[in-house]
């Protein structure tokens with residue numbers, strides 16, 4: 001190969017990396033914009049309710065005369081949620097240079113290896129009111145391992161608890177002025193939090209922020225215990241029974257792909273595993289990092305997760321009820337050394353040959369159906385596990401990309417449960433346990449509508465490979 005072509009290959013690689021980083025910054029800015037936009041988008045909703053109320057005939061208005069007060073209460077709840085969101089953003093340390101100029105058009109002509117980079121939809125939260133599913137934006141990285149290194153990690157039995165500013169913000173009756181107050185209070189915020197840099201926030205991103213609020217309840221609020229008992233408890237019990245003789249000196253390792261807001265990974269760590277959660281949504285990572293690393297006491301924050309829907313509420317009181325969180329203080333929960341959250345796409349990070357045969361257990365909870373190609377997920381899970389390692393799965397098969405019609409680059413392989421198991425057997429798994437578990441996902445426990453899954457639960461063991469068996473036999 002000539003020196004010239006080596007030089008141009010390097011240049012090409014450099015350009016590609018720059019483009020990937022620029023796309024990642026763009027994606028992260030979009031996510032931050034969506035979080036910043038939370039109060040305004042919510043205020044828009046309240047204004048709509050007010051407009052409808054205004055249109056009522058006088059007699060109906062008189063009958064519903066309490067509604068204006070409810071609207072003001074909604075505004076107050078929105079401002080309380082906004083305080084949490086703003087504090088969370090303030091604590092976030094972007095793993096990228098957010099002030100860089102992005103000139104993506106110039107680079108876009110380049111072929112990139114990472115065609116899924118940037119904005120992508122994978123559902124992460126199911127709306128109770130509609131049967132469609134909200135989507136979560138995934139920020140995918142150029143070099144996922146690099147991002148994994150740069151994203152906040154929870155390490156060595158310490159949760160890196162850092163004090164937050166803890167401002168108690170004045171809460172105004174009018175949502176709009178409350179937002180301004182907050183922005184003034186946070187005047188020392190980094191440039192990338194400057195609200196004037198906010199881009200237009202599409203409705204789909206507004207929904208994603210609301211999904212995160214519901215995920216907070218699932219993972220970190222006392223009322224999420226119902227769901228955690230349905231989904232996490234059977235997994236934790238199974239891990240305990242699979243690894244009865246865990247020793248503190250040499251704890252087994254467990255990987256949790258698609259870890260969401262990190263509660264399951266934390267619980268597994270507390271059971272005595274070296275646990276790593278993997279997650280590629282910056283929406284999720286920003287929030288889990290804040291709760292895991294910045295919580296000072298249990299019940300530190302109060303949010304109002306259910307205010308964004310007027311549908312299926314038994315009463316206004318139910319809709320406006322406060323939820324305190326987190327239910328535990330993560331730093332004193334008793335984690336095992338080595339607990340970490342790793343940012344990046346599961347496929348990109350864990351297909352790396354260095355990961356092969358390194359994990360004692362892989363736990364997937366409401367995750368395997370996030371795949372474009374579920375066969376690839378199963379193949380990687382099998383490779384990651386040591387011989388004799390276990391894969392515990394709980395979840396439905398609500399393929400997240402199933403309705404991505406017309407998007408050229410998107411693929412979605414949708415298999416039945418029977419086929420999924422057949423693929424797993426092909427990759428060396430043996431089924432040890434199997435049952436169906438009824439579970440909800442980010443559902444308001446007091447709603448008149450409860451979407452219930454009959455989720456598949458299984459424990460599969462990776463058979464010893466033939467080479468390993470033969471080696472054992474000869475020694």
Ligand SMILES: C[S@@+](CC[C@H](N)C(=O)[O-])C[C@H]1O[C@@H](n2cnc3c(N)ncnc32)[C@H](O)[C@@H]1O
Pocket residue numbers: 122123124125136138218231257258259260261278279280281284344345346347365366367370371
């Ligand atoms: C339905 S949620 C489940 C979250 C969590 N396991 C729970 O039970 O609450 C699926 C999660 O997987 C994440 N995810 C989707 N595809 C992923 C991928 N390729 N790599 C890593 N995380 C992914 C999503 O961002 C989301 O947080």
